[in-house]
Amino acid sequence: MRVTSLPLAVTAYTATSALGLGLNAHLDALCQQRSGLRPNDFSSMPLPCWIGRVDGVEDVALPAAQAQWDCRNNRLAWLGLRQDDFLDHVHAARERYGAMRVALLLGTSTASIGATEEGYRRLEAGRLPADLRRRDIHTPHSLTAFVAAGLGIGGPCLTVSTACSSSAKVFASAERLIRLGLVDAAVVGGVDSLCDSTLFGFNALELVSPQPCRPFDAARRGISIGEAAGFALLERAHAQPQAPLQLLGCGESSDAHHMSTPDPSGVGAELALRDMFDRAGIDASRVSYINLHGTASQKNDAMEAALVARLFPAATRVSSTKGLTGHTLGAAGIVEAVITLLALREGFVPGNAGVIEPDPLCSAHFAWRNETRPLQVALSHSFGFGGSNACLAFARARQAA
Amino acid sequence: MNALHVQVKGIGLCSPHLADFHALRGLLAGELPAVATTRAHASALSPNERRRAPQSVLVAIEAASQAVAMSGYAASGLACVFASAYGDQATTDYMCNLLARAPTELSPTRFHNSVHNAAAGYWTIATDCRASSSATCAGNASFGAGLLEAAVLACADHRPVLLVCSDDAGVGPLGELIGSTQFFGCALVLSPGTDTGIQLRLAVTASAPRHPPLPADCLAWMHSNPAAAALPLLAMLATGAGDCVLGATQLLGLHAQVETKA
Numbered sequence: 239m240r241v242t243s244l245p246l247a248v249t250a251y252t253a254t255s256a257l258g259l260g261l262n263a264h265l266d267a268l269c270q271q272r273s274g275l276r277p278n279d280f281s282s283m284p285l286p287c288w289i290g291r292v293d294g295v296e297d298v299a300l301p302a303a304q305a306q307w308d309c310r311n312n313r314l315a316w317l318g319l320r321q322d323d324f325l326d327h328v329h330a331a332r333e334r335y336g337a338m339r340v341a342l343l344l345g346t347s348t349a350s351i352g353a354t355e356e357g358y359r360r361l362e363a364g365r366l367p368a369d370l371r372r373r374d375i376h377t378p379h380s381l382t383a384f385v386a387a388g389l390g391i392g393g394p395c396l397t398v399s400t401a402c403s404s405s406a407k408v409f410a411s412a413e414r415l416i417r418l419g420l421v422d423a424a425v426v427g428g429v430d431s432l433c434d435s436t437l438f439g440f441n442a443l444e445l446v447s448p449q450p451c452r453p454f455d456a457a458r459r460g461i462s463i464g465e466a467a468g469f470a471l472l473e474r475a476h477a478q479p480q481a482p483l484q485l486l487g488c489g490e491s492s493d494a495h496h497m498s499t500p501d502p503s504g505v506g507a508e509l510a511l512r513d514m515f516d517r518a519g520i521d522a523s524r525v526s527y528i529n530l531h532g533t534a535s536q537k538n539d540a541m542e543a544a545l546v547a548r549l550f551p552a553a554t555r556v557s558s559t560k561g562l563t564g565h566t567l568g569a570a571g572i573v574e575a576v577i578t579l580l581a582l583r584e585g586f587v588p589g590n591a592g593v594i595e596p597d598p599l600c601s602a603h604f605a606w607r608n609e610t611r612p613l614q615v616a617l618s619h620s621f622g623f624g625g626s627n628a629c630l631a632f633a634r635a636r637q638a639a
Numbered sequence: 640m641n642a643l644h645v646q647v648k649g650i651g652l653c654s655p656h657l658a659d660f661h662a663l664r665g666l667l668a669g670e671l672p673a674v675a676t677t678r679a680h681a682s683a684l685s686p687n688e689r690r691r692a693p694q695s696v697l698v699a700i701e702a703a704s705q706a707v708a709m710s711g712y713a714a715s716g717l718a719c720v721f722a723s724a725y726g727d728q729a730t731t732d733y734m735c736n737l738l739a740r741a742p743t744e745l746s747p748t749r750f751h752n753s754v755h756n757a758a759a760g761y762w763t764i765a766t767d768c769r770a771s772s773s774a775t776c777a778g779n780a781s782f783g784a785g786l787l788e789a790a791v792l793a794c795a796d797h798r799p800v801l802l803v804c805s806d807d808a809g810v811g812p813l814g815e816l817i818g819s820t821q822f823f824g825c826a827l828v829l830s831p832g833t834d835t836g837i838q839l840r841l842a843v844t845a846s847a848p849r850h851p852p853l854p855a856d857c858l859a860w861m862h863s864n865p866a867a868a869a870l871p872l873l874a875m876l877a878t879g880a881g882d883c884v885l886g887a888t889q890l891l892g893l894h895a896q897v898e899t900k901a
Contacts, residue, residue, distance in 0.1 A: 239797045283742050338845070338891070347754065351731070354813060358735035366812045376813055378726060378755055379778040383889065394843065395888040396784050397776045399726075399755030407773060411788060414795035419641045420843065435734055438742040439750035490771030492763040494715075498751040509769055623751060624760025626772060 243487035243517040244417040247478035248470055248632070250327035252318065253576040255466035255563045256290030260321030265580055268588045271608065273562045275450045275462050280432045282359065285441060288450045290464025290564025291432060292317070300384070307384035309353035309375045311346070311431040315385055318429065318467025327471050328389050328425055335422040337392030342382060343411045344397055345404025345428035347568030347622075350380040352433035381429050393421045399568065401622035402531070404428055405468065406571030409630055410488035412472050422477070427469035430568040436463055443498055445535050451565070452592040453532035453558035454539050454600050461533045464564025468572030470579075475635070483579050486615065486631040489514025493625025499537050500621055504545040507619070510627035511549065514617075518631045525554045525631075526613040527587050529578045531621045532558020533565050534592070538621060540599055547601040555605045561592025571620040571628065578618045578632055585612045642842040643790045644832030647897075648712070648799065650876055651705030651826035653679050653698050654860065654867070659705055664877045672856055679824070683714075683765050691748055692761050695727040695807040698824035699758035700765070703803045706826035707766075712799055714766035717828065718792055719801040721759040721774045722785025724865035725809070725817060727752060732811035758803065781806075782825075782868045783848075783885035783893045789829055790841050799830040806866040823864035825873060837876060840896040848892055850883035851875075872897070 252260055256274025257267035267274065275288040298313035319325055332340055353375045357366035365371070374380060382397040394415060398407050405428025412424035430436075440446045440461060447460035475484050491513060493506030500507070515521055528550070530542055539558075546556050559577050566573050581588060587609040596606065618630045650660040655675035657663050666672055681689060681697035683704040689697065699721060707714045725731075730753045737745055751757070756774035763772050771792075777784030782804045789802035805824030809817045832838065850871030853861075857874065861867045868885065872895050875881035879899035887893040 241796050281742070282738070285743075338843075351735075354731065355735050355738050358812065359739040361739075361812055364812060366816055371816060373816060376816060377724065377776070377778055379724070379776045379781075383778060386888065392890055394784065394787055394891065395777060396788055398773060399776060400759070400772070400774050401754045401756055410771075411773075411791075414791050418643070418791055418795050420791065434738040434742055435750075435753065438738060438745045439734075439747075439753065441743070442745040442747040442750050444747075490773075492759075492769050492772045494763045494767050494769050496764070497757070497760050498747075506769055513771075622756070623754050624756040624772075624774075625763060626756055626759070626774075 241517055242519060243413055245475040246413060246472040246485040247475045247481035248483045248485055248579060249473050249478050249481050250324055251470040251576050251579055252322035252324045253468040253573050254292060254318035254321055255566060255573055256292060256464050257563055267562060271589055271591050273450060273591060275564055281437045282434050285437055286448055287446045288462045289432060290462060292465055301388060304384055304387050306372050306374045307380060309350040311350040311381055311429055312384045314431045314465060314467045315381055315429040319469060324469055331423045331471060332390060337390055339393055339422045340391050341393040341412060341415050341421040341424040342386050342391040342395045343408040343424055343426050344382045344385060345408050345568050345571060346381045346397060346399055347401050347404055347430050348433055348435055349378040350375045351435050352431060355434050400626040401624060402567050402570050403620040403622035403626040403628040404568040404571060406620035406628035406630055407490060409485060410490055413488060416474060423471060423473045425469060425471055427572045428569045429467040430566055431465040436567060447534060450592060451534035451561055453534040453560050454543060454590055454597050455593045456595045456597045458534045458539060460535055462564040464566040466566035466569040466573045468569055468576050482635050483582055484633050484635050486633050487514050487518030489629045491627045495625050498623055500541050502537060502541050504541045506625055506627050507545050507621055510629045514629045514631055520615060522550045524615045525550060525617055527581055527616040528556040529574045529618045530556055530558045531619040532560055543599040546603050550603060552602060554603055555587045556603045557588055557590035557605045559588050559591060574618045575630055578616045582613050582616050582632055582634055586610050642840050643794050645790050645793050645829040645839050646833050647827055647837040647839050647876055648830050649706035649710030649828035651702035653701040653824040655821050663873055666854060667874055667877050688761060688765060693727050693730055693752050696758045696761050698822045699803050699805040700762055702805060702824035702826040703762055703801060706828045707801060710828035712828060715768045716770060717799055717801045718770040719759060719772045720785055720789040722781045722804040724776055724778055724781040724806050726755045727757060728807050728809040728814055732813050777888060779865050780886035780888055781865055783887040787887055787893055793829045793831050797831050799828060802827045802829060804866045804869055806864050819865060820863045823867045825869045835900050837879060838898050838900055842894045843887060844884060844892045844894045846884050846892045848884050848886045851881055
């Protein structure tokens with residue numbers, strides 16, 4: 239049975255990453271093609287690689303009422319929530335609809351695992367140390383529980399943790415809740431912070447580059463891990479007709495191929511795209527720009543370059559921005575959704591940063607440098623471990639179906 | 640709030656004392672629970688995958704297989720939601736231990752098993768399922784929140800959906816803090832409401848969780864694993880009627896009503 243998405247107004251959005259705090263910092267870095275990557279100065283033991291670290295996370299103080307959730311990931315969440323008047327927008331939505339009519343759906347891959355790691359480094363007689371004996375932070379729901387309390391959200395709250403597609407899939411969950419009328423608005427987003435688990439874990443899989451990552455470069459050597467927080471407020475488009483940007487639809491699929499590598503045929507990724515096209519009522523010819531998953535892993539980039547060449551007309555421009563932010567894992571979906579929204583708002587295609595020599599697999603769709611052009615419909619791709627795929631379609635409101 | 644109507648087409652259950660849904664029916668009818676087992680079968684996995692997969696994945700997949708078999712649907716076409724409060728606690732304990740002393744010795748397989756969507760990944764690979772799959776959590780409300788997500792997916796997209804909710808027994812310093820002491824997995828196949836079979840009506844409510852009386856064993860199991868919060872609903876499904884309120888968030892409940900229509 240064909241399902242049609244409910245167009246949703248994106249009434250507020252924000253991102254905080256290695257590029258800086260909030261939308262202006264991101265726009266500035268995108269326009270300058272200024273990378274936020276730096277040599278790894280984070281892991282508990284040396285690991286020669288580059289990371290996308292957010293400055294100042296350590297100094298953030300959570301509200302006193304939420305002190306039990308204090309940890310790096312939630313400090314990053316709170317830093318991110320305080321950018322671009324996002325708290326005021328959520329407050330207004332709560333006033334408009336009532337706290338129970340606003341949902342919270344956040345993606346994260348590792349949540350506050352960094353605090354659990356720290357506890358194991360400082361065990362006291364075989365137990366977690368007293369200051370970290372807090373159940374609230376040793377759970378993957380730590381982020382969402384903290385943000386729900388911090389924002390006073392009274393509606394459904396859920397953590398989606400599907401690795402690198404987490405904070406893209408939350409848009410699909412929000413759209414369903416609003417379409418069925420269970421809520422009137424949803425705060426979506428995601429936060430992932432640097433931790434040993436992902437740095438040494440991806441290192442064990444030989445997926446971490448010793449250099450700054452170079453998505454779609456012929457000589458790419460793997461990912462650079464970053465951290466980020468991002469959020470968006472979604473409401474029915476007809477309730478916010480003046481909002482300039484909309485979510486047209488989401489598509490989801492599974493690869494059914496392998497736990498840690500994408501299906502090289504791209505069948506799963508293509509299914510997610512086609513699901514999104516069907517729901518949004520568009521086809522590939524309508525797409526002006528795609529912010530690619532583009533991790534700089536050998537296999538993802540080869541699969542995704544072939545997917546673009548196979549499915550999209552020559553007029554569609556594509557790029558990965560992970561050369562600037564690093565791969566922010568569970569936060570990548572929302573950070574790249576925000577970059578896609580900025581590209582639509584400003585009428586530009588961000589260049590595919592980090593490339594020295596493009597992979598010959600890449601078609602003429604790739605924008606290696608920034609391009610100024612009006613965009614009508616733009617997509618964001620997210621493909622995660624376990625073969626979890628999600629594609630999002632955004633549009634300027636006058637183009638909405 | 641708007642109510643959701645779904646039909647329960649399949650039910651799966653896997654715990655040390657309850658090998659399947661039939662065993663719960665027996666317990667509710669006054670039979671003694673089985674002698675505890677320590678490992679889930681998860682025969683849906685290939686022998687190779689079964690060796691690589693951690694216990695948390697085996698529990699989830701065993702429950703999922705039972706529910707899908709009862710439903711009569713092909714697993715390959717079912718959208719799925721895998722809910723778990725803590726994911727794989729044994730893998731988390733292993734990783735945090737190793738990261739504290741020799742991080743470069745981390746096993747790549749143990750790392751990819753650590754993602755919260757490991758069970759969803761193994762399941763979709765084993766069943767050749769390319770439909771959407773998700774992995775969710777909501778603390779102690781993980782079952783109620785996962786049920787809401789799955790029922791919304793079924794109703795919004797007019798399609799059958801597999802919900803799995805499972806948690807493993809904890810180990811090490813993390814296990815000591817969390818207090819999940821034995822594994823529990825359950826699964827439901829939900830399809831958009833029809834007029835026959837076991838009907839489930841769900842509505843979000845401000846009411847606190849409550850449920851009809853349950854055998855003492857069930858109450859004890861509910862304290863020993865967050866996924867066992869499903870037991871009141873599973874007991875209602877076993878008897879074909881009843882209502883309860885499940886936790887959906889820290890503040891919100893999910894009012895569940897079961898009735899059977901011929």
